[in-house]
Amino acid sequence: MISICIIGSGNVAYHLFHAFLKSKEIEVRQLVTRTLKEDFPKDLQIHDYELIKSVDVVIISVSDDAIEKVASKVAHLNTLIVHTSGTSSIDVLNSCKRKGVFYPLQTFSKNKTIDFSKLPICLEAFSNEDAYLLEKLAKSISTSVHEISSEQRKTLHIAAVFVCNFVNHLYVIGEDICKKNKVPFEILKPLITETANKINYLNPKDAQTGPAIRNDSFTLYKHIQFIENEEYKKIYKLLTQSIQDVKKL
Amino acid sequence: MISICIIGSGNVAYHLFHAFLKSKEIEVRQLVTRTLKEDFPKDLQIHDYELIKSVDVVIISVSDDAIEKVASKVAHLNTLIVHTSGTSSIDVLNSCKRKGVFYPLQTFSKNKTIDFSKLPICLEAFSNEDAYLLEKLAKSISTSVHEISSEQRKTLHIAAVFVCNFVNHLYVIGEDICKKNKVPFEILKPLITETANKINYLNPKDAQTGPAIRNDSFTLYKHIQFIENEEYKKIYKLLTQSIQDVKKL
Numbered sequence: 001m002i003s004i005c006i007i008g009s010g011n012v013a014y015h016l017f018h019a020f021l022k023s024k025e026i027e028v029r030q031l032v033t034r035t036l037k038e039d040f041p042k043d044l045q046i047h048d049y050e051l052i053k054s055v056d057v058v059i060i061s062v063s064d065d066a067i068e069k070v071a072s073k074v075a076h077l078n079t080l081i082v083h084t085s086g087t088s089s090i091d092v093l094n095s096c097k098r099k100g101v102f103y104p105l106q107t108f109s110k111n112k113t114i115d116f117s118k119l120p121i122c123l124e125a126f127s128n129e130d131a132y133l134l135e136k137l138a139k140s141i142s143t144s145v146h147e148i149s150s151e152q153r154k155t156l157h158i159a160a161v162f163v164c165n166f167v168n169h170l171y172v173i174g175e176d177i178c179k180k181n182k183v184p185f186e187i188l189k190p191l192i193t194e195t196a197n198k199i200n201y202l203n204p205k206d207a208q209t210g211p212a213i214r215n216d217s218f219t220l221y222k223h224i225q226f227i228e229n230e231e232y233k234k235i236y237k238l239l240t241q242s243i244q245d246v247k248k249l
Numbered sequence: 250m251i252s253i254c255i256i257g258s259g260n261v262a263y264h265l266f267h268a269f270l271k272s273k274e275i276e277v278r279q280l281v282t283r284t285l286k287e288d289f290p291k292d293l294q295i296h297d298y299e300l301i302k303s304v305d306v307v308i309i310s311v312s313d314d315a316i317e318k319v320a321s322k323v324a325h326l327n328t329l330i331v332h333t334s335g336t337s338s339i340d341v342l343n344s345c346k347r348k349g350v351f352y353p354l355q356t357f358s359k360n361k362t363i364d365f366s367k368l369p370i371c372l373e374a375f376s377n378e379d380a381y382l383l384e385k386l387a388k389s390i391s392t393s394v395h396e397i398s399s400e401q402r403k404t405l406h407i408a409a410v411f412v413c414n415f416v417n418h419l420y421v422i423g424e425d426i427c428k429k430n431k432v433p434f435e436i437l438k439p440l441i442t443e444t445a446n447k448i449n450y451l452n453p454k455d456a457q458t459g460p461a462i463r464n465d466s467f468t469l470y471k472h473i474q475f476i477e478n479e480e481y482k483k484i485y486k487l488l489t490q491s492i493q494d495v496k497k498l
Contacts, residue, residue: 013456058266064468080410087460087468106440107458112383114443119274120436146436156437158472163423164483165459166488167416172495174412174455181404187369187394187395188405189449191355195413196445200438201361204421208377209260209356210414211336219313221335223407231491232411238487239415242480246421 007032008061011108085158091152100125122148160182186198256281257310260357268365274389283349335406337397349374461492
């Protein structure tokens with residue numbers, strides 16, 4: 001049994017908390033929140049770092065700019081302290097005696113449940129003992145566990161911004177264009193699913209379709225004329241150019 | 250039984266041909282190709298428009314700039330002539346006696362099979378009789394059949410470029426960034442799947458996550474510093490700006 005304490009109440013903390021709660025190998029002993037949060041059990045929440053009980057791992061799941069400050073408040077503990085950030089180096093925990101990273105590579109929204117069983121968890125630790133402990137912790141909720149250095153994690157996080165955050169923004173634009181022209185966005189959902197699904201069979205470069213890769217200049221021209229929003233027009237032109245530039249390589 | 254003839258041998262023609270071939274309600278009588286194509290049955294292929302037999306529907310599935318010319322070659326027939334384009338208006342078939350549109354809204358690659366059963370098919374016709382015939386044809390392969398005007402179809406196609414072609418290009422960039430930094434792109438696949446899946450539960454605006462929407466300027470700065478490719482850097486900046494602009498609305 002591994003005992004843990006989670007610090008934070010954001011989307012990542014929320015989903016990790018519930019995943020660990022379901023695992024029989026993990027005891028979630030405490031949750032440190034600033035104020036009482038309704039979406040977590042009342043009896044597990046504390047608001048004072050002094051009250052943290054002895055646990056095997058403390059998981060800091062707060063915004064990047066707050067990690068270092070939070071770490072300094074638990075630095076006196078002999079416990080393994082980890083953060084869950086894709087961006088921050090393991091070094092932001094330098095004040096701690098034992099430090100590590102536990103980065104679940106996924107997009108978390110509170111109102112959407114997540115299947116953790118295949119969710120990639122990227123781990124980093126210094127000692128073999130801590131690496132083993134983190135691996136056990138990660139394997140209690142997922143089968144996809146990876147040793148990833150801070151530098152590799154930075155790469156993954158930047159790539160994730162492109163394939164997740166920016167992709168979702170293109171969905172936002174697609175929906176907006178449909179709404180403004182009174183066409184149901186729903187009709188596009190099978191296309192969105194298939195576009196994501198396809199790269200399990202083809203590499204993305206081979207999966208590219210559409211007027212840009214075909215260099216169908218008449219369609220490209222008509223589309224640019226049609227789009228009214230100046231920012232969307234810029235995005236259309238830049239991504240079209242980039243598709244054509246990659247094709248030339 | 251509806252008899253059809255397909256003109257073309259590209260990705261759309263290929264997948265439509267195989268979907269119709271499986272349907273018991275449809276007889277694919279002929280396929281017009283420029284030269285003999287190995288990925289279609291030899292005995293169904295003809296290369297001369299003069300040899301087209303009498304059918305209920307002729308489906309022109311060629312590149313946008315060739316539709317009008319191909320249509321003129323079958324304009325003498327009393328048959329319903331349709332094209333499969335997202336971009337072209339129904340008017341490019343003005344030379345034909347009976348005209349329509351049969352637009353399957355999906356991304357087609359030859360090496361990836363497609364489940365047609367829920368694939369949205371957008372139809373346009375002039376007479377009730379032709380609309381009924383097209384509906385029957387579409388329903389023989391899909392349960393998602395929609396009456397869509399040429400203007401609405403243009404909107405859908407532009408939105409599709411954003412949510413499919415541009416999205417796939419972001420996968421290309423994500424893979425490239427991983428490759429250059431020796432991190433396995435595979436680790437990002439569950440994230441890609443979940444990002445697409447999420448909008449079946451949340452609307453895209455509510456599903457947005459990441460440093461841009463959080464206005465995490467330190468992470469944004471570090472990412473921009475890290476990205477070497479100038480075009481990727483431009484895309485990163487423009488999409489970040491756009492996420493933040495949409496948030497303000």
